[in-house]
Amino acid sequence: MRYHIDTIPVWDAIKLDGECFLCALKRKTEIGEVEHYLGASVMEPDTRIRVNKNGFCNNHQRMLYAVDNRLGHALMLESHVAETRERLEKAVKQMKSASKSASGASLKDKLTGKVPNAAKIMEEAASALEALTCTCVVCDSIEENMGRYLHTFFHLYQNDTEFRKKFEGCKGTCIPHAAELLRLAASELPGKALPEFTSTVCRLETEAFDRMQEDVSWFCRKFDYRYYDEPWYNSRDAVERTVNKLRGWCVGTEPNPKD
Numbered sequence: 001m002r003y004h005i006d007t008i009p010v011w012d013a014i015k016l017d018g019e020c021f022l023c024a025l026k027r028k029t030e031i032g033e034v035e036h037y038l039g040a041s042v043m044e045p046d047t048r049i050r051v052n053k054n055g056f057c058n059n060h061q062r063m064l065y066a067v068d069n070r071l072g073h074a075l076m077l078e079s080h081v082a083e084t085r086e087r088l089e090k091a092v093k094q095m096k097s098a099s100k101s102a103s104g105a106s107l108k109d110k111l112t113g114k115v116p117n118a119a120k121i122m123e124e125a126a127s128a129l130e131a132l133t134c135t136c137v138v139c140d141s142i143e144e145n146m147g148r149y150l151h152t153f154f155h156l157y158q159n160d161t162e163f164r165k166k167f168e169g170c171k172g173t174c175i176p177h178a179a180e181l182l183r184l185a186a187s188e189l190p191g192k193a194l195p196e197f198t199s200t201v202c203r204l205e206t207e208a209f210d211r212m213q214e215d216v217s218w219f220c221r222k223f224d225y226r227y228y229d230e231p232w233y234n235s236r237d238a239v240e241r242t243v244n245k246l247r248g249w250c251v252g253t254e255p256n257p258k259d
Contacts, residue, residue, distance in 0.1 A: 006152040014166050016256065019208070019241055021170060022177040023248055024255035025149055026142060033141045034063045038072040050137045051076050052083040057136035084132055091132075094125040150180065154188035157197070172204030174248045212242045 013025040037056075041047040056064060056076075064073050098121035156163040173181065178201055185197050215238035221227045222235065240252030249255050 006148060007156060010149055010152050010156060011163065014163070014170060017170065018255050019171050019245055020173040020177055020249065020255070022146075022150075022153075022173050022180075023244065026146055027249055027254065028256050029142050029145045029149075030060075030063075030138065033138045033145075034060060034067065036141075037076065037138065038064060038067055038069045042072045042075050048076075048079055050140075052080050054135035054137045054140065055080050055084065055133075057133075057139055060136055060138040063138075087132060088129070091125050091128040094128065095122060098122045098125060150184060151188065153181075154184065158189065158193065168200055168204075170204065172201070172208040174245050175205070176248045178205050208245060212238070212245055216242050 009025060009028070010021075013021040013028070016024050018024050037047070037051070064076075067073075157167060158164075172178065181201055182198060185194055185201075189197055215233075215235045218233060219235040219238040222230065222232060237252060243251050244255075
């Protein structure tokens, strides 16, 4: 199969032979997106419009801050805060109006429904306020890219024998990505291929957890004086690998080796 812009990243990720090639792919995409939003794109109108509307979640704000490009970060924040301020003002007015109505109404008016339901209005205003922090342009970009990469994964699985063998011999994926693969399989694969693919994913996960359980148990034993002189085998990073297998990469060594 001819390599192209989408197949190369998927191939590169699975060749790493890590605990979850999709986590490696997602992390590489995430880092690339953070760098993108602090690079030349900071002055692009389309980028600023997206940032102004959606902003960044706390995790990606932390990543942006860690890059130590304060000016680029500040330029993004400047216009985003201005737009958020307008939306905030609407929620504040709604909140103040609801609280004033509730405080000035008699019990009879409340019971007879002659005044608006203050609790409902306050809830709506609070939800509008909360909505200001529930979007992230980096998360959106990652989701869009990963959707394309997952489609590419299934295309390679069906059409590239070498890739299929590589997948069948890999260490599997984390549980969240295994669930995602199985969820998409019915729509991405022909019906006759579904049982075999499902069996492969389940086998890889079972084998991985057998290995994880053994490594974690040996890691714990190494803190018993009776095993002090025994080798660590493959258990030194068992905690990190197990956590990442359970929830997706979040601790320990980056899933992509440094260049």
